[in-house]
Structures are given as structure tokens and as C-alpha cells.
Amino acid sequence: MSAALDLSGAPAPGAGTDPVARARALAPIIAAAAPRIEGERALTPEVLDAMHGAALFRTLLPRACNGEEVRPATFVRLQEVIAAADASTGWCLGQASGCSMAAAYMEPEVAWEIWGKDPRAAVAWGMGNGLAEVVDGGYRVTGTWRFASGSKHATWVGGHCRVQERDGTLRCNAEGQPIERTMMIRKDRIAFQDAWNVVGLRGTGSDTYGVAGMFVPDEYSVCRDTEAERRLHGALYQFSTTHLYASGFAGVSMGIARGMLDEFTAMAMLKTPAATSRAMRDSEVIQNGLAQNEAKLRxxxxxxxxxLEEAWEAVSARGHITMDEKVLIRLAATSAIHRAKEVVEWAYHEAGATAIFQSEPFERRMRDIHASGQQVQGRSAHLEVCGQHFLGLQPQARFI
Incomplete structure (x- = not known):
């Protein structure tokens, strides 16, 4: 272990304090910056300073890298608070936090270099078709990836790749399926394309990037969520990155819905719709709908x-996560994304013409909830996989 790693036992900034409380303290700063974040398609320097100062990017990072290793349910609550202030900020936080779990699967010295020694470390990666050819000491990597949320403030970037052996065959797992290995590359070595022209979550700056024939040393690559490469065995790292992405992005959706419902309630207390003398709050339709949607979201x-709490307690006791728990996490996360979208749509519709103005707090949330719901964690197909499990079948799905 290097001399630098000998310092890894130092507590993370904010360690011992409630990360949800730290997030609440920053929410007004983030909310005030939201229009600029959307306009510039990037988190502002002031927001980044505040988030790094509160160590919000380090909640899922191993303690060995000055992280906190918080419970998944705590992470979801943190995500809700940030996303209620600004969805793009919550999304970037969720993406970087999920990436940071890879530190539990890497050589300790490399994990420390990427995340531990830099208090402003953040990793971004996206989906794509990369190929890593085996060469002496590592891999020759070529590929293009999209949807790199938070890439503008990232310090390192990952590229998910299939691995091609020297004989031209693809490296496969025990089931005969090609494996995916993530190549970790310093951001300043990456070429980015300004491709994030979208309807919602504009502030994530989820641009496209690529490399061609770049050498990546073997120790700077990782197979996430594989038992063979797991180096840290605490309860958090028995959960997969998929579990935290699904739950964390569900937290974003619920935060958007919470913010939307709160803004709608505040408006309904004061608004009298056009062509009527009856206050909105006195409408039985609004009263019933508000109650129904509060119940749905809660x-x-x-x-x-x-x-998540039940899974955490079980995993902490037995040391591993079961298929039952994996399926329930998937079901609960995807369902939360769907229910949150329904809540936002109801509030947007009932807000009337007020909702269509950019100066009001509704239209951006409407766009953001629909952008977030299109991401892979919100796919309706996940529910089919859960149903297969409940019926005694054996679903083969990547996202459980």
C-alpha cells in the first residue's frame, strides 16, 4: 500500500453528520441556480463548490477513499432533496455516486488515485459500444459512448467495453455471454461531442465521447459487480451499482414530483381560475386529486x-443479497419512477395555463420528469421480469 493510501482512514468531509440534512442546507442554493444550470447545460461553479464542500459526491464511496458508505435508503432520501431543488443536479449526483461504487472493485492504489486523493473527484460514463483489445500490460481501447451525465465537471471518465482476446475471440463469462469491462481514463484524454440538445434534464450535460486506439493499463479497468473482483465486502457493496442507480434515479423522480406537488399546493391556496369566482382550493376536484396524488407519491x-431498509438489514446479517431482494428493489424503484411521473402530469394539468410559462415552477419539472422516465431504469419491461420471478420462472435480465 502506498504512503498516500496510509492516509485513507481520514474521515470524509461531513462524516458523522446526516447527509440528508447537508443536502437540505444546500437546496436553496441549487434551486436558485436551476435556470442557469438548464441554460448552460452544466452545474454552476457555485453549486459544485457547495456540493463538494458538503461531500455529497462521496456518500457511496468506500471509507478507504474518504467516502461514507451510506445506507441505500439514505442515499434515496438525499437524492429526493436535491432533485426537488433541481432535477439535473440530482441526476448528476446520482450518476457520479453510482460510478463511485466501482472503487470497491479496483486496486486500492488506483481507487485512491481516482477518488480518494481528490476531494472534487467525480466520474462520468455512458452507454455505447466499446472494444478493448488485449495487449501487453492492458488494453487498446476504441469506442463511442453517449449519455455521460455530469461529464462537464467529471475528473475521470469510464468506457464500458467488450474484451477481445489476442486470438480475436471475445472474453465471456461462465454462461458464455461477453463480459463488460470498464476502462477508466482521465477526462483530459477524452474527446467530447456537444450532443446534449434535449427536452429535459438539460443541465446534466450528458454529452457523447469517444477514444480510438487508446492504451489503458489493466489496473485502470474494472468489472463492476463481480464477486471475483470485489475487494471491499461491506454491506453497501453487496448491493450492485444497478440497485443504486435504480433507487437513486427513482429518488430523482420522486424529488421532481415532491417539488411539483408542493408548488401546486402553494399555487392552489391562492389562485382563482379565470372565468370563475371560486378559489382553486375550494374545488372538490382539486381537493380529491391532491389527496389521491399525495397518497400515490408517499x-x-x-x-x-x-x-431498501429490509434488504440492508438482511444483507448486514447474512453477508449477501438474494434474488428476492434484488427483484423487490427493481420493482419498487421502477414503480416509484412511474408513480412520480403520474403525479407530475396530474399537477401540471390541473395548474392550467399557469403551468406553461417558463417563469412558473411547473413546465421545467414536466420536461424533466419525462426525460428521467425515458432512462433505462424506468422501462416498463422491468415489471415483466419481476412478474416472471414471482411466478417461479428464472428471469435472465441485466437490470436486476
Whole structure:
């Protein structure tokens, strides 16, 4: 272990304090910056300073890298708070936090170099078709990847690749499926394309990037969520990155819905719609709808948090996660994304013409919830996989 790693036992900034409380303290700063974040398609320097100062990017990072290793349910609650202030900020935080879990699978010295020694470390990666050819000491990497949320403030970038052996065959797992290995590359070595022209979550700056024939040393590559490469065995790292991405992005959706519902309630207390003398708050339609949507959002939230807490307690006791727990996390997370979208759509519609103005707090949330719901974690197909499990079948799905 290097001399630098000998310092890794130092507590993370904010360690011992509630990360959700730290997030609440920053929410007004983030909310005030939201229009600029969307306009510039990037988190502002002031927001980044505040988030790094509160160590919000380090909640899922190993303690050995000055992280906190918080419980998944705590991470979801943190995501809700940030996303209620600005969805793009919550999304970037969720993406970088999920990436940081790879530190538990890497050589300790390399993990420290990427995440530990830099208090402003953040990793971004996206989906694509990369190929890593085996060469002496590592890999020759070529590929293009999209959807690199948070790439503008990232310090390192990952590229997910299939691995091609020297004889031209693809490296496969025990089931005969090609494996995916992630290549970790300093951001300043990467070429980016300004391709993020979208309807919602504009502030994530989820641009496209690529490399051609770049050498990556073997120790700077990782197979995430594989038992053979797991070096840290705490309860958090028995959960997969998929579990935290699914739950964390569900937290973003629920945060958007929470913010939307709160803004709608505040408006309904004061607004009298055009062509009527009856205040909005006195409408039975609004009263009933508000109650129904509060119940819908709170029920979805309770299901996800309960599922994560029960899984955490079980994993902490037995040392591993079961298929039952994996499926319930998937079901609860995807359901929360769907229910949150329904809540936002109801509030947007009932807000009337007020909702269509950029100066009001509704239209951006409407766009953001629909952008977030299109991401892979919100796919309706996930529910089919859960149903297969409940019926005694053996679903083969990547996203459980």
C-alpha cells in the first residue's frame, strides 16, 4: 500500500453528520441556480463548490477513499432533496455516486488515485459500444459512448467495453455471454461531442465521447459487480451499482414530483381560475386529486424505502443479497419512477395555463420528469421480469 493510501482512514468531509440534512442546507442554493444550470447545460461553479464542500459526491464511496458508505435508503432520501431543488443536479449526483461504487472493485492504489486523493473527484460514463483489445500490460481501447451525465465537471471518465482476446475471440463469462469491462481514463484524454440538445434534464450535460486506439493499463479497468473482483465486502457493496442507480434515479423522480406537488399546493391556496369566482382550493376536484396524488407519491416512496431498509438489514446479517431482494428493489424503484411521473402530469394539468410559462415552477419539472422516465431504469419491461420471478420462472435480465 502506498504512503498516500496510509492516509485513507481520514474521515470524509461531513462524516458523522446526516447527509440528508447537508443536502437540505444546500437546496436553496441549487434551486436558485436551476435556470442557469438548464441554460448552460452544466452545474454552476457555485453549486459544485457547495456540493463538494458538503461531500455529497462521496456518500457511496468506500471509507478507504474518504467516502461514507451510506445506507441505500439514505442515499434515496438525499437524492429526493436535491432533485426537488433541481432535477439535473440530482441526476448528476446520482450518476457520479453510482460510478463511485466501482472503487470497491479496483486496486486500492488506483481507487485512491481516482477518488480518494481528490476531494472534487467525480466520474462520468455512458452507454455505447466499446472494444478493448488485449495487449501487453492492458488494453487498446476504441469506442463511442453517449449519455455521460455530469461529464462537464467529471475528473475521470469510464468506457464500458467488450474484451477481445489476442486470438480475436471475445472474453465471456461462465454462461458464455461477453463480459463488460470498464476502462477508466482521465477526462483530459477524452474527446467530447456537444450532443446534449434535449427536452429535459438539460443541465446534466450528458454529452457523447469517444477514444480510438487508446492504451489503458489493466489496473485502470474494472468489472463492476463481480464477486471475483470485489475487494471491499461491506454491506453497501453487496448491493450492485444497478440497485443504486435504480433507487437513486427513482429518488430523482420522486424529488421532481415532491417539488411539483408542493408548488401546486402553494399555487392552489391562492389562485382563482379565470372565468370563475371560486378559489382553486375550494374545488372538490382539486381537493380529491391532491389527496389521491399525495397518497400515490408517499406510498411509492414508502415501498422503496422499506424495501431498501429490509434488504440492508438482511444483507448486514447474512453477508449477501438474494434474488428476492434484488427483484423487490427493481420493482419498487421502477414503480416509484412511474408513480412520480403520474403525479407530475396530474399537477401540471390541473395548474392550467399557469403551468406553461417558463417563469412558473411547473413546465421545467414536466420536461424533466419525462426525460428521467425515458432512462433505462424506468422501462416498463422491468415489471415483466419481476412478474416472471414471482411466478417461479428464472428471469435472465441485466437490470436486476
Amino acid at each position: 406510498s411509492a416512496r414508502a415501498f422503496l424505502l422499506e424495501t
